[in-house]
Amino acid sequence: MAELAGDAPALLEVEDLAVEFGRDGDYRRVVDGVGFRLARGERLALVGESGSGKSVTALAVLGLLDRTLARHPRGSVRYRGEELLGAPQGTLRRLRGRAIGTIFQEPMNALNPLHTIGRQIAEPLGLHLGLDGRAARIRAVEWLQRVGIADPERRFDAFPHQLSGGQRQRAMIAMALACGPELLIADEPTTALDVTLQVQILDLLAQLQRELGMAVLLISHDLNLVRRFAERVCVMHAGRVVESGTLDAVFGAPREAYTRALVAAEPTRLVAAVPATAATLLEARGIVCTFALRRGLFGRRGGEVRAVDGVDVELRAGETLGIVGESGSGKTTLGLSLLRLQDCSGSIRFDGRELAGLRERAVRPLRRHMQVVFQDPFAALSPRLTVERIVGEGLRIHCPALDAAARRARIVAGLREVGLDEEALWRYPHEFSGGQRQRIAIARALVLEPRLLLLDEPTSALDATVQKQVLDLLSTLQARHGMSYLFISHDLRVIRALAHRVLVMQAGRVVEAGPVEAVFEAPEHPYTLALLRAALLARR
Incomplete structure (x- = not known):
């Protein structure tokens, strides 16, 4: 003990x-x-x-x-x-x-989407401390301010989906501590x-x-x-x-x-040089993605926000491009836009073919070659399907000629590549840990042997040893199949380990770009320097 x-x-x-x-x-x-x-x-x-x-x-x-x-x-x-x-x-x-207060791992899953943040903080104050509605509101607002949420009076009436990830986590801390727990x-x-x-x-x-x-x-x-x-x-x-x-x-x-x-499980540099003759697989110019702001009871348009603002991207076969930046910088929106999973303007060429303007029916056959591993595996995996059906879904759509035995063999091979055994076939996502669910999501993407893989925070839910195993796996698969990766991450150690080049994004724009070692060793933009300093502080 x-x-x-x-x-x-x-x-x-x-x-x-x-x-x-x-x-x-x-x-x-x-x-x-x-x-x-x-x-x-x-x-x-x-x-x-x-x-x-x-x-x-x-x-x-x-x-x-x-x-x-x-x-x-x-x-x-x-x-x-x-x-x-x-x-x-x-x-x-x-x-x-x-x-006893509790902060759970996933605030978006732990917070009630139908209730405002303020109501969820005030409710236990009434139950445990006997505060009336007005007193509970005053104390809840005080705690929102105490945990560093700007404009707490307005945020009291906000719903969870209206807050950023960091704000939701701060709101959960306020909820956990508002009653003054000892533990x-x-x-x-x-x-x-x-x-x-x-x-x-x-x-x-x-x-x-x-x-x-x-x-x-x-x-x-x-x-x-x-x-x-x-x-x-x-x-x-x-x-x-x-x-x-x-x-x-x-x-x-x-x-x-x-x-x-x-x-000892620290990420190590796993990057092999990309041949000078490698062809350009993905090229994008002037990518702009805007979201309308709705205001009032009837949702009238009240302006717009540019989540991605004039970004250029070039990615060669067998290359990894890291995309880094704080929450809300536009990293994920850019990645989804490049794969035509998010409406945007600008030119996007995949393997020499222009994707902008193509109908969805014309893009659909290309989906086999452009796969995604999302940030939250619990939300990305259907709770009603077994692992066999989840991993095999893409094979049924894109490889209809495979019979059941051949499809299962491909699924088992994919699971083994990410460190899961055949027993996982008949189990459901809720029966696995967070890290195991992420490995299932990676297997689902890899089983189609794509040419381009968008990895949106693929190791954020993994412990250090499994993270290293997954990075080793991704490096091996890239060398074996010549796949290209768009690697979105807030973990600069992971980007340094796997990426050849990096884009640093802030407020929808690229503020710095270049080879990983050059950008990390001698950053030119103050924002890049601030990210690197924060990474050093996190390790102390």
Whole structure:
């Protein structure tokens, strides 16, 4: 069990915790013998690969596991000495939000899309603190301001989809802390945020933690984030805690081979030179993408915003072009525009053929050669389809001559390339961890052997070791098949590892472009320099 620093009394005690999933006597153990203690004011991190049991452990602490599918053959979870495992729902509801706050991994999935941000912050203030509507609104607005959201009075009445990713994450922090909890459980609080927002959110959490004197249990696969925030760490692997101790002891002199592998899993430069004779696969000139702003009750047009403003792109066969920038810079909109998945103006030539002006029917046969891996695999994978149907969907459309046996063989081969076995065929997306779902999404794209692959934050949900494996895989596939990548990422280490050239975007425009090493070693634009400095801060 991870021991407390000094003789501080335990706020949260987890002992010999086991969790099994299944039904009708067929159970699979996913957490086995986990134990740790956390005192008020301490910061403890659970780290490990996707599927190691980190998030399941946190959900067990909160009593949020589905009791029809999960059971605890043994173990204890005590908050201030009160047993939470098997406690009545009334007891757990009394603690959630009031004594124990939670920040979930995906704010867009955790926030109710039908309610305003303000209402979702004010609701627990009424339930737990008995504040009336006016008092709850005043306190909710104060918290929106406290977490750094500009114009909090107006944002109180905004819906989740009207906020950026960073604003949604800040709103979740306000919701988690508004009632003044003693314990905060933060499950991947900066996943999918760009590097500047990561630093801002992490510094905000550290500041609020010190002000409130609360304990924080951080769940993360990002070792840089853990190094910057935590005091103690528990390393989990295959449902067990394999090593624990102070941050300096565990990361400075790891005893276990698994911990050493995690610490060593930094992305390395994987770029092979593109032949000088390589043909241009994608060429775009003057790409402009605008979105109309709607105002008023009847949605009258109130101007427009240029998400992409006059961008030129050139990509050769076998080359990787990295596209970086903060949230809202236009990275994803540009990528979707280049693949004709978003309306835009300008010229787009793919393999010498002009795509602008083509009808969708004419573009559809080209889709096999232009595939996408989206940022959020949970949203991109149908929850009603098995993995076999998800990965094989493109084959049924673009390779109708394949019989069922040949199609399954291609699907199995694709899954194995991304580190999944044949057992995954009959399972559904919700049965996998976030990192495993991302690998399924990559397999779905790769199974068609495309010539151009748009990768929109493909490693943001992956832990360090799996991230390195995926980057190695993408590099190998590129060398084997000569594929070209448009690689969108907020992680500058990943761009440095895989990209030949980079575009730096700000407010829809390209502010700097060139070979990766040249841009990163000697940036010319102040915005590029600010991104690189933020990346360095995130690693301290």
